[in-house]
Amino acid sequence: MSNSSSRTSSTVATALRVLGILSEHPEGIGVSEMSRQLGVGRSTAHMLLSTLLQQDFAFQDEESMYFLGLRAFEVGAAVPDVARFGGALLGPMRSLADLSGEAVSLAIPRNRDAIIVQRFETRHVLRMDIRVGTRMPLISCASGKVLLASMTEAEVDNLYPEEDLPEVTSLSVRSKTVLKSRILPEVRRQGYAVTEGEYAEGIDGVAAGITGSNGSLVAALSVAGPSSRFVIDQWVEPVLTAATAMTHLLSRNSG
Incomplete structure (x- = not known):
């Protein structure tokens, strides 16, 4: 149970880090740069971004750059x-x-x-x-x-x-x-x-x-x-x- 809790907490923490990095790049960020900043593999970074994309916490433009999505703002009571x-x-x-x-x-x-x-x-x-x-x-x-x-x-x-x-x-x-x-x-x-x-x-x-x-x-x-x-x-x-x-x-x- 403790191991499962640890894995879940780690996943959530990484997803929140992705949101934080997206907020620091209003000009957009690519998968490779996200991978570098997170210190994870490119496939992992892509999976995290894709998940956020599906939930509208991120959006992607025609040049495959990722931006903070509307859902991220909607759940942020401060903004x-x-x-x-x-x-x-x-x-x-x-x-x-x-x-x-x-x-x-x-x-x-x-x-x-x-x-x-x-x-x-x-x-x-x-x-x-x-x-x-x-x-x-x-x-x-x-x-x-x-x-x-x-x-x-x-x-x-x-x-x-x-x-x-x-x-x-x-x-x-x-x-x-x-x-x-x-x-x-x-x-x-x-x-x-x-x-x-x-x-x-x-x-x-x-x-x-x-x-x-x-x-x-x-x-x-x-x-x-x-x-x-x-x-x-x-x-x-x-x-x-x-x-x-x-x-x-x-x-x-x-x-």
């Missing part, structure tokens, strides 16, 4: 709002990443944080460890400001009952009054948000919102890079264009 982010919806993100050469992320709100649910890495060295699952304070990142700007005043007050806001870096906003009276109105007026060293000093970014079929904001798309080479004004329009494309795709897929 219910992004169950439909995948497949064709990743196209605008990939295009923005290719165009900029910088890190492109998709985030959703959870309490006081923006959680990264999809990400394309920069072609350059970035002195930050950000990946799928990373939580970033809403008040300190461009995506977080976009998400906060979609909330009502009461919702913002509920998140931040005190006037003093938590310090993230020396450049992060520390006053709720400033956040509500200046920063969030500006985001609403512009349709995008920026961050300049507020999450990590020396890192700047731009973000725009993605709207669901019901007209409410469901996620924020961002691009970020070192301030030494990242020109914020240069990437406002590309981010807005990509976010609009994802909004249209999301609406079309919901119809």
